[in-house]
Amino acid sequence: MTPVASNPEKSRPSAFWPLAAIIVPVTGLFARIEIRGAENLPREGAYVLAPNHNSEFDPVTVAVAVWRLGRAPRFMAKESLFKVPVLGAALRATGMVPVPRTSTSANQSMKAAQQIATDGRGVIVYPEGTLTRDPDLWPMRGKTGAVRLALAGDLPLIPMAQWGVQQILPRYGKLKFPRRSHVIVEFGPAMDLSEYAGSTSPAVLTSATDALMGRISQMLSGIRGLPAPVERWNPSQHGQNETGRLES
Template structure:
């Protein structure tokens, strides 16, 4: 494995968090990380994983840390004003999201900060747990693609599988047996060059997002040894909310 980035080797609050989160996650998951070479060791990036378990942000974060980068997520701007929590979010460089602010303007500001500080961010393109009955990635939202295009930042698809063994979607956390195998597969960056400068054109963001979701689905199919569905699940066509359960 390549050398870790300076953001991991330099002392930070992440060291304390890792000392807590890594052993905790290790009780539940025996993590196998494949494709680690596809995550750049320096510079900005947008990591886009599938989302099928309430536990998987921990496995994705630990996998990112093991590869050599500091895992950062999007967080509601209001959380940054909460005492102690807000200070921790700022200290670790989490990315604030302001509700109601223009998507394009917000993405540009976020991208500029990522590039300026050579940081990455983990963005779940589905926005919530998948509603697909067979737990495949569902229709994606444009946030990850918009952010990558705004800063010409590598957009890296990720698929993971195995968390459902100890914390199925909307299920309870199972402590035994421990050390269930979880596979994280990091793909090569999505080629968005044909969309550059066209973000404001009708349908461009949806087309780029479809490309991202297709690759995440392909990676997940590789892990599962199955062929993903041709058409991704669309909650709006099945009377489901995209922000919660039915």
Template sequence: MSATPEKSRPSAFWPLAAIVIPAVGLFARIEIRGAENLPREGAYVLAANHNSEFDPLIVAVAVWRLGRAPRFMAKESLFTVPVLGAALKATGMVPVPRSSSSANQSMKAAQQIAEDGRGVIVYAEGTLTRDPELWPMRGKTGAVRLALAGDLPLIPLAQWGVQEIMPRYGKLKFPRRSHVVVQFGPAMDVSEYAGATTPAVLTRATDELMGRVSSMLSDIRGIPAPAERWNPSQHGQSETGRLES
């Protein structure tokens, strides 16, 4: 596969990739499925499940291997961390503020990335899944809203195996090199939701998105996904997390 324009163009991702890719390779053997579903050029929204603090690195490496620069919507406080904050800013990551009143600012920043023909990775659940069996839980509407606002391809992504490297809220296991599957799904047709502004419609679109992610994860795991997705608010759990949409 020839290099894409985004990957062949000099950027801050080059030195980071030289460090991150070999480091991640010590922990994971990444198998990429559905590579043809990630556009080689142009903007997109990539919506991934989230079951380990380590999986952003896995997703980033997979996206980079396919020739695209991985840009996440990341929690605003991470931008104040020494070194990490500078790396986030240099690579064009999008800060997500805690206050809902500032949410439009992060959406505008993400939309600007899209207008520049770049991709945005969003954790549609808003945080690490609370599902006891690590299935995707109820999603938030950020990924759908972003795709609709910019008329962008909305691509579901399912990943599995990272929890063997670093369990949810656990410690990194080393040395351990685990098989991790990252599957990119076909872009979801959101045309029927175009112009949607009501929470009910956006929620319905998000449910469809999470259903696609769950279905792909079911294929990877070889077992059926639960009929109903985990809802933290019904189990007395907070939905605040490290990476949000």
């Protein structure tokens, strides 16, 4: 990967520095991270980054990849985590974005997006909202938060696909160590959201989210060398077909 210039949010002293000094080398003991599509992550200004989620460990590798590209990784995090001693202080110091229990409202997203845009920061939002339930670890049906945030602030929405972290920490499994696995992190071009702009209709937001999840699945298919399922796992459904995949 060609070295890239750091954004001032990384090159200026901040709370990220001591954290990165610990996390980056420790992560290197577990993962050999290959970054693809580095040119698609904006070097400056605000953005929304939307990765797939198949391991409890992948926020670490996603954060390290973003840091290596010169940007400070900031996640949308549950508001309750900000109340935890020490952890809450670290989250606030690094500018993480709290997500209230009622963050599904458009007003909450608008306020968060406006603040992100004003500060020129990027934010990482898992559109699935939780670890995928798909038995083959494909992205499942997404929630509208990432799309809503991008539309509310007119921010670039960057799809991301990552694969390999599940070899380090399987979903709901135990950490495998010593083991250094090949992890691929791919940044896609920003989504064209122009056809969805100006609308807060649930149907429109769902359509835009489906397009986002389709792009992430397509990217992951390229990484894995396998076709993505035609229908995504729907966690709101409980009936299963003969293959064990939830019916959509």
